[in-house]
Amino acid sequence: MSVTLKDVAALAGVSRSAVSRTFTEGASVSAKTRSKVEKAAQELGYSPNALASSLTTGRTKLIGLISNNFHNPIFLEVFDQFTRALQERGLRPLIVNLTDETEPANSVRMLRQYSVDAAIVASSTLPPSFAKAFHDAGVPVVHTFGRSATSPEVHVVGIDNVECGRMAARELLARGYKRVGYLGGPKNATSAMDRYRGFMEEVENHSDLEVSHSFADNYSFEAGRAEMLRLLKGTPADGYFCGDDILSIGALSSLSDNGLKPGKDIGIIGLNDMEMSRWESVNLTTIHQPIKQIITSSVDLVEEMLKDPTRYPEARIFPCRVIERGTLRPRL
Amino acid sequence: MSVTLKDVAALAGVSRSAVSRTFTEGASVSAKTRSKVEKAAQELGYSPNALASSLTTGRTKLIGLISNNFHNPIFLEVFDQFTRALQERGLRPLIVNLTDETEPANSVRMLRQYSVDAAIVASSTLPPSFAKAFHDAGVPVVHTFGRSATSPEVHVVGIDNVECGRMAARELLARGYKRVGYLGGPKNATSAMDRYRGFMEEVENHSDLEVSHSFADNYSFEAGRAEMLRLLKGTPADGYFCGDDILSIGALSSLSDNGLKPGKDIGIIGLNDMEMSRWESVNLTTIHQPIKQIITSSVDLVEEMLKDPTRYPEARIFPCRVIERGTLRPRL
DNA sequence: ACAAAACTTGCAATCGGTTGCAAGGGTACC
DNA sequence: GGTACCCTTGCAACCGATTGCAAGTTTTGT
Numbered sequence: 001m002s003v004t005l006k007d008v009a010a011l012a013g014v015s016r017s018a019v020s021r022t023f024t025e026g027a028s029v030s031a032k033t034r035s036k037v038e039k040a041a042q043e044l045g046y047s048p049n050a051l052a053s054s055l056t057t058g059r060t061k062l063i064g065l066i067s068n069n070f071h072n073p074i075f076l077e078v079f080d081q082f083t084r085a086l087q088e089r090g091l092r093p094l095i096v097n098l099t100d101e102t103e104p105a106n107s108v109r110m111l112r113q114y115s116v117d118a119a120i121v122a123s124s125t126l127p128p129s130f131a132k133a134f135h136d137a138g139v140p141v142v143h144t145f146g147r148s149a150t151s152p153e154v155h156v157v158g159i160d161n162v163e164c165g166r167m168a169a170r171e172l173l174a175r176g177y178k179r180v181g182y183l184g185g186p187k188n189a190t191s192a193m194d195r196y197r198g199f200m201e202e203v204e205n206h207s208d209l210e211v212s213h214s215f216a217d218n219y220s221f222e223a224g225r226a227e228m229l230r231l232l233k234g235t236p237a238d239g240y241f242c243g244d245d246i247l248s249i250g251a252l253s254s255l256s257d258n259g260l261k262p263g264k265d266i267g268i269i270g271l272n273d274m275e276m277s278r279w280e281s282v283n284l285t286t287i288h289q290p291i292k293q294i295i296t297s298s299v300d301l302v303e304e305m306l307k308d309p310t311r312y313p314e315a316r317i318f319p320c321r322v323i324e325r326g327t328l329r330p331r332l
Numbered sequence: 333m334s335v336t337l338k339d340v341a342a343l344a345g346v347s348r349s350a351v352s353r354t355f356t357e358g359a360s361v362s363a364k365t366r367s368k369v370e371k372a373a374q375e376l377g378y379s380p381n382a383l384a385s386s387l388t389t390g391r392t393k394l395i396g397l398i399s400n401n402f403h404n405p406i407f408l409e410v411f412d413q414f415t416r417a418l419q420e421r422g423l424r425p426l427i428v429n430l431t432d433e434t435e436p437a438n439s440v441r442m443l444r445q446y447s448v449d450a451a452i453v454a455s456s457t458l459p460p461s462f463a464k465a466f467h468d469a470g471v472p473v474v475h476t477f478g479r480s481a482t483s484p485e486v487h488v489v490g491i492d493n494v495e496c497g498r499m500a501a502r503e504l505l506a507r508g509y510k511r512v513g514y515l516g517g518p519k520n521a522t523s524a525m526d527r528y529r530g531f532m533e534e535v536e537n538h539s540d541l542e543v544s545h546s547f548a549d550n551y552s553f554e555a556g557r558a559e560m561l562r563l564l565k566g567t568p569a570d571g572y573f574c575g576d577d578i579l580s581i582g583a584l585s586s587l588s589d590n591g592l593k594p595g596k597d598i599g600i601i602g603l604n605d606m607e608m609s610r611w612e613s614v615n616l617t618t619i620h621q622p623i624k625q626i627i628t629s630s631v632d633l634v635e636e637m638l639k640d641p642t643r644y645p646e647a648r649i650f651p652c653r654v655i656e657r658g659t660l661r662p663r664l
Numbered sequence: 665a666c667a668a669a670a671c672t673t674g675c676a677a678t679c680g681g682t683t684g685c686a687a688g689g690g691t692a693c694c
Numbered sequence: 695g696g697t698a699c700c701c702t703t704g705c706a707a708c709c710g711a712t713t714g715c716a717a718g719t720t721t722t723g724t
Binding site: 021 | 679
């Protein structure tokens with residue numbers, strides 16, 4: 001049914017090798033043969049079967065893209081960037097939606113069955129061991145948004161979450177907040193714990209502070225909202241570091257339900273700087289994470305791994321910065 | 333490097349056929365052989381190469397998922413549902429991000445190179461001819477969220493956008509709005525035009541109405557916001573049907589910037605009923621589109637196409653209903 | 665004009681599986 | 695015990711491509 005190498009060869013009156021060679025870069029074909037083949041291919045509407053050729057070349061150009069953050073709008077941006085960056089380089093994203101799974105075994109098996117050239121684990125919640133499982137199974141892997149480390153076991157691209165926690169704490173202190181709280185993502189998320197750690201490091205030396213913390217069920221609007229509602233039933237802090245913009249936006253929503261003004265009654269600083277945070281109705285003060293660079297860099301790294309599979313694991317950590325908007329009071 | 337059929341066969345002391353057969357459902361293998369093979373496979377960590385087998389079976393279980401709506405948060409929900417629904421059936425989503433392209437040629441070629449079993453065009457903006465191009469190239473295709481038709485050229489699953497336009501108009505009329513407007517998506521989107529048509533059909537017989545319409549640049553927050561800002565500079569209508577929730581939310585944002593209260597000063601009804609529309613701070617009255625059923629049904633249809641490729645094109649149109657929240661005044 | 669060097673081309677093996685076919689082995693039945 | 699039938703197994707061809715090798719052709723240099 002579909003047209004193959006052989007058909008083109010027959011029509012062009014050349015061998016199959018000749019056809020193959022005109023379609024592979026840098027192979028030795030005369031101009032005459034090439035044009036005969038191209039004409040025949042054109043006529044038949046031939047395009048080479050990438051999977052068949054992967055059998056001999058060992059390259060599929062398929063890249064597994066594994067994630068579990070399908071309820072955080074930031075992830076649409078992430079998806080957009082990743083799929084485009086991969087496409088631009090002639091790579092094809094094969095998606096794995098991890099929603100209810102936390103074990104790598106199934107994903108690893110599946111991606112190996114499809115002979116992906118590499119895998120990208122795009123998640124700030126999964127532990128390094130998750131990405132490591134791909135590495136151990138012989139699948140080159142980059143963990144994007146993964147836990148930063150000075151000597152990582154696999155390639156990691158992202159930010160230093162501990163430092164972001166410190167940064168958020170410093171920002172609250174610089175604005176004179178005395179009852180400060182961390183409202184983090186789920187306890188089993190590495191990013192939630194790292195941000196927590198940084199936050200605590202920074203505040204624990206100040207004896208005049210009242211410090212609290214809690215964790216939402218997941219990185220979602222609903223979870224942030226629910227957690228802040230719960231806090232408001234007791235005695236809330238006056239300045240919060242919410243571990244993520246979508247949590248922040250959920251928290252903001254529960255503030256206004258209770259007639260509280262963000263930035264005035266209660267301060268909130270988020271993390272990510274997603275598109276929505278810029279909306280006038282949200283106007284969230286937050287820590288900017290350079291998503292686009294992180295993703296471009298991740299895909300660069302994937303390409304380099306393909307060239308040199310023995311490449312030594314590397315951590316690429318990008319700096320973040322505070323974006324001042326309307327949900328914290330002014331600096332003192 | 334990777335372990336193959338041959339290795340397992342050697343270790344188990346059987347032929348390659350025997351190994352192949354133990355891994356294919358319904359093949360004839362004795363219990364004894366099977367267990368020998370399974371033991372050997374276990375020991376070597378073997379799992380069959382899906383791409384190699386696709387060569388002979390003609391099935392890859394890869395499904396192309398093509399879309400262009402990477403700036404509308406609804407699409408994260410769509411993505412989540414699609415990837416899960418496909419996975420549950422053992423199918424693998426191969427993503428095509430169409431962002432700047434409107435011609436199917438490249439996507440078609442690429443998906444044929446990867447021998448996808450079928451393609452899903454998930455877009456309410458692309459014309460039927462786009463999906464048709466896949467069909468014509470021999471790739472079974474379902475157009476999800478596509479233009480409904482009584483005799484479609486390819487499988488279509490979605491809603492009747494014309495009827496939704498009517499429904500929105502009726503809703504505005506039932507609430508006594510007299511200066512009604514349609515604020516649609518981009519003019520080149522089929523859904524924007526269909527909703528426009530339905531809206532107009534319904535209002536044109538009422539001589540006491542003042543009717544206006546305009547189109548945003550795309551389905552995004554920014555576009556909706558910009559368009560409403562522009563409208564507010566002139567004499568806006570008092571009741572709008574915004575062609576999509578994200579447009580509505582953009583429009584709402586520009587209303588509150590101008591000190592206008594949605595539902596009181598200006599009414600807005602959206603379409604989609606995405607998660608965000610339920611947020612208390614948004615509380616958008618909108619037309620609910622049954623995304624989940626649409627997607628499940630699309631994937632069902634994909635499976636049935638795989639079973640019977642000659643299956644006659646079918647349109648599966650799902651009913652929508654108005655969800656009353658806070659952005660329209662009460663019914664008279 | 666001739667030899668050497670460089671380039672083209674087709675053959676055939678190979679990638680990792682699947683499958684039709686025929687042979688072999690076992691069981692059931694009379 | 696002999697025949698008929700069914701199940702299991704391996705052989706070998708094939709899926710659609712790539713590639714090392716050797717033979718054939720062209721180009722280059724003198």
